[in-house]
Amino acid sequence: MKKLNIFYYATIWSFIIGICCATYLNLINFIINFVWHVLFDKLPVPSQALPFFICIPFGFIIGILIKRLGSYPLTIEEVLMSVKQEGKINYHNWWKSLTLGLISLAAGGSIGPEASTTVLGSGMVNWLGDRLRLIAYSSDWKWNHFWDTIVSKKQLKKLPKFSSLFKSKLHQKVFCLIMVMIGVVGAAIVFKLFPEEGLFGIHHRHILWQWRYSMYVISPLIVGWSFGMFFLWSEKWSDYFAEKITISPIIKATIWGIVLALLTLITGYALYSGEFQIVPFVHQALQISPLFLLVIAVIKTLSTNIGFSLGWRGGKIFPSIFASVAVGAAIAQFLPIMPVMCVAITVSASIAVILGKPLLTAILLILLLPIELAPVILVSAYLAACLTKVSYSFRQKIIREVFL
Numbered sequence: 001m002k003k004l005n006i007f008y009y010a011t012i013w014s015f016i017i018g019i020c021c022a023t024y025l026n027l028i029n030f031i032i033n034f035v036w037h038v039l040f041d042k043l044p045v046p047s048q049a050l051p052f053f054i055c056i057p058f059g060f061i062i063g064i065l066i067k068r069l070g071s072y073p074l075t076i077e078e079v080l081m082s083v084k085q086e087g088k089i090n091y092h093n094w095w096k097s098l099t100l101g102l103i104s105l106a107a108g109g110s111i112g113p114e115a116s117t118t119v120l121g122s123g124m125v126n127w128l129g130d131r132l133r134l135i136a137y138s139s140d141w142k143w144n145h146f147w148d149t150i151v152s153k154k155q156l157k158k159l160p161k162f163s164s165l166f167k168s169k170l171h172q173k174v175f176c177l178i179m180v181m182i183g184v185v186g187a188a189i190v191f192k193l194f195p196e197e198g199l200f201g202i203h204h205r206h207i208l209w210q211w212r213y214s215m216y217v218i219s220p221l222i223v224g225w226s227f228g229m230f231f232l233w234s235e236k237w238s239d240y241f242a243e244k245i246t247i248s249p250i251i252k253a254t255i256w257g258i259v260l261a262l263l264t265l266i267t268g269y270a271l272y273s274g275e276f277q278i279v280p281f282v283h284q285a286l287q288i289s290p291l292f293l294l295v296i297a298v299i300k301t302l303s304t305n306i307g308f309s310l311g312w313r314g315g316k317i318f319p320s321i322f323a324s325v326a327v328g329a330a331i332a333q334f335l336p337i338m339p340v341m342c343v344a345i346t347v348s349a350s351i352a353v354i355l356g357k358p359l360l361t362a363i364l365l366i367l368l369l370p371i372e373l374a375p376v377i378l379v380s381a382y383l384a385a386c387l388t389k390v391s392y393s394f395r396q397k398i399i400r401e402v403f404l
Contacts, residue, residue: 018186058107059257063250073097091123110303111314112273224346228353242309274322285329293330324350348380
């Protein structure tokens, strides 16, 4: 009977967690729209001046919160590292990631929602696992305790691990998979009831396959790989210089608010994650000069990485995809192949380098680009990953020969 209660409890809360994650994503879009198109829309100022009235005050607020709360939201890498080292994440600080994540996104930061969403989602899942442990080893638990969300750390220390609830690892994996699917159903219901214009899905497009295209695929592959390396390089040096600047986080975040507002005078694409800008951008990209497309890509890259290092934290996946699309569109204007194919190769190579996971890159981009390009995306991602390994081995060999 207790096992059934645990299953029912986990099922209901998994459904609720899915709803919460989807609601958070919709809330982000609502808040961004409210700040940029409702709250400040009636200000008697030119549209070019609007970012100065939003980014600078929000930068000051972000700086204050960083000084009080710390550097939040955590990144996906930090969450995975915590799980790997400790087997869990500290979900008691979920509200810090929620607060700073929402404010940075609302301010127009060139960051994505995936970081704060991952923190909140994984935190709720970790909390649910702890609740199931308490229920399993409690002698007086009843259904009227369903809404009791408090988890005692002292009690948890005395209890066996979550894996002890299952007979085998296979049972644990099947259970977790079922709960994930239930969570996905909850999220899908929210997106169905409150639809948002999204990128992901199965997209179709007629692709003209010709053997002569194979002569030109190397160029976008190399350019995409090079841009991915540039993105990582800018990320590394942004963090380095931000650490060297020993000033208050309030000043850092405010300075970035000023810089971000100034960058919008060059291009409005310096703002936001780019998630909802990619589709309209692609439709007009070939009418933009290749040089300015590269300028957009560089500004987007620096806006994401420098802003992150100065306190405007969030996800980098969507901004990196947007910047890579700009590079791909620039290259497409010089090659006699379908522009969509050139963009697909460039983006696949770039994102495979940035994420360091070619399979994840392929899955992500197959849901973003025409499904007919799936083989091109998969091969490009793995070729870029191989190129990265070869490049790393070559650099290590040069270092050994020169310095050792």
